[in-house]
Amino acid sequence: MADEFPADSWRQSIDLPSERGSSRLVTDPLLEQLGLHGWSPDDVFAIHLAAEEALVNAVVHGNRLDPAKTVHVECRVSPELVRLEITDQGEGFDPESVPDCTLEERLEAPGGRGVMLMRSFMTRIEYNAKGNSVLLEKRRGDKPTAG
Amino acid sequence: MATQRIEVSKTGDVSVVRFRDRKILDEAVIQELGAELSALVEFDNRKAILLDFEGVEFLSSAALGKLITFDRKLKTAQGRLKMCGISPGILEVFQVTKLNKVFDIRPTAAEAIAAF
Numbered sequence: 001m002a003d004e005f006p007a008d009s010w011r012q013s014i015d016l017p018s019e020r021g022s023s024r025l026v027t028d029p030l031l032e033q034l035g036l037h038g039w040s041p042d043d044v045f046a047i048h049l050a051a052e053e054a055l056v057n058a059v060v061h062g063n064r065l066d067p068a069k070t071v072h073v074e075c076r077v078s079p080e081l082v083r084l085e086i087t088d089q090g091e092g093f094d095p096e097s098v099p100d101c102t103l104e105e106r107l108e109a110p111g112g113r114g115v116m117l118m119r120s121f122m123t124r125i126e127y128n129a130k131g132n133s134v135l136l137e138k139r140r141g142d143k144p145t146a147g
Numbered sequence: 148m149a150t151q152r153i154e155v156s157k158t159g160d161v162s163v164v165r166f167r168d169r170k171i172l173d174e175a176v177i178q179e180l181g182a183e184l185s186a187l188v189e190f191d192n193r194k195a196i197l198l199d200f201e202g203v204e205f206l207s208s209a210a211l212g213k214l215i216t217f218d219r220k221l222k223t224a225q226g227r228l229k230m231c232g233i234s235p236g237i238l239e240v241f242q243v244t245k246l247n248k249v250f251d252i253r254p255t256a257a258e259a260i261a262a263f
Contacts, residue, residue, distance in 0.1 A: 020174040045205070045236040052172055052207055102245040108219065110212035113244050117208055120243045 009078040010037070015070040016055070018063040018088075023055035026073050026084075033077040039140065046121035047082055047138050053114035054086045054134050062088030062132055084136045092131030152180040155187065161260050162193045166200065172207040181213040185220060194226040195263045199256050201232035211246060218250065227251075231259040 005011075010033045016022040027048060034044045055071065063069040069089040076083045101112045118125050124137040154165045164184070168176055187193045198214075200206075221228050229251045233241065241247040253259035 042236065048205065049207070049240070056174075056207070056209070107245060107249050108215055110215050111208070113208040113211060117240065117243065 004081055005076050005078050005083075009076055011077075012073070012075040014073050014075075016059065016073060018059050018065050018067060018069045018071065020059070020065070022059060022071075023052055026055060026075060027051055030075055030077065030082075030084075034082070037077055037079045039079075039082075043138060043140060043142075050118040050122045050125075050136050050138070051084055053118050054084065054136060057114050058086050058088035058090075058132075058134075061093070062090035064090065080140050082136075082138045085133065086136070087133035090132050092128075094131055095127045150183045152176060153183050158256075158260055161195045161197050161263050162187060162191075163197045163199055163256060163260075166198075166203050169202055170205040171203060171210045172205055174209065177207070177210050177213055180210070181216065184213070184217045188217075188220050188224050188226060192224075194221075194224070196221060196226065196228050197256065197259050197263075198228065198230045199232045199259075200230060200234070200237065201256075203232075203237065204234060206237050206240060208244075211240070211244065215246070215249070227263060229253060229259040229262060231256050 012026070012029060014025060016025055030051060031044065031048060034047060039047070055073070058071040059065065063071060072087045074085040095115055098115050099106055099112060101107070101109060101116050106112065118136065122136050123139045123142045124135070126135045127133065152167055154167065156163045164187070171177060171180065187196060218228050231253045232255070233252060238252070241250065241252065251262070253262060
């Protein structure tokens with residue numbers, strides 16, 4: 001894949017501990033960079049939401065809060081494109097097996113909305129074959145899609 | 148019960164709940180929030196509750212789960228729940244997840260209170 005990021009784009013590479021709250025190690029600098037790169041409040045909200053959902057999924061569901069495991073995060077920000085690649089050390093899962101949370105019978109389920117929100121608010125989301133790594137991309141100005 | 152995450156006031160019979168946190172995403176905060184909301188029903192026996200999201204900028208899916216659980220608890224107690232003051236971004240979250248069909252969402256506190 002051709003690199004769509006300019007050479008001077010911001011990037012972060014970090015290994016998160018598998019503990020609650022560790023997502024802020026990614027989201028705090030990410031939000032700062034989104035502001036510096038002139039991203040709109042709507043796009044910042046969307047990226048923050050998707051990143052938070054993906055990071056929590058990796059820490060809580062992927063690594064099961066195992067202190068021996070980490071979540072590797074690669075993050076890049078340019079004025080036109082944001083990319084996050086989040087990889088946990090868990091067994092993986094099949095994202096297609098997540099029930100549709102908008103079905104009538106599942107509307108009042110307390111969980112299961114994270115993947116759906118990521119798909120709705122980001123331009124692109126791809127899982128690897130194992131299901132332990134997700135790529136999130138947001139292009140400036142893309143609108144979320146109401147399901 | 149002393150509350151850290153919410154502020155509760157009364158307008159007539161309606162208990163108006165406002166949130167101290169602008170971003171509701173931290174797991175510990177969400178757990179505390181859930182406990183404080185539950186106490187309104189379990190210990191205070193409040194029946195008409197309005198959640199005013201004025202000032203709340205961010206809500207994770209885990210927080211949505213707590214709201215669903217709270218709504219169910221209140222309905223079981225024959226109570227009613229409404230929401231207001233939701234920012235455009237968070238409203239889109241409710242719309243995308245179709246939770247706008249589960250919750251009674253009004254633009255302002257005045258409209259919500261009048262609808263009880």
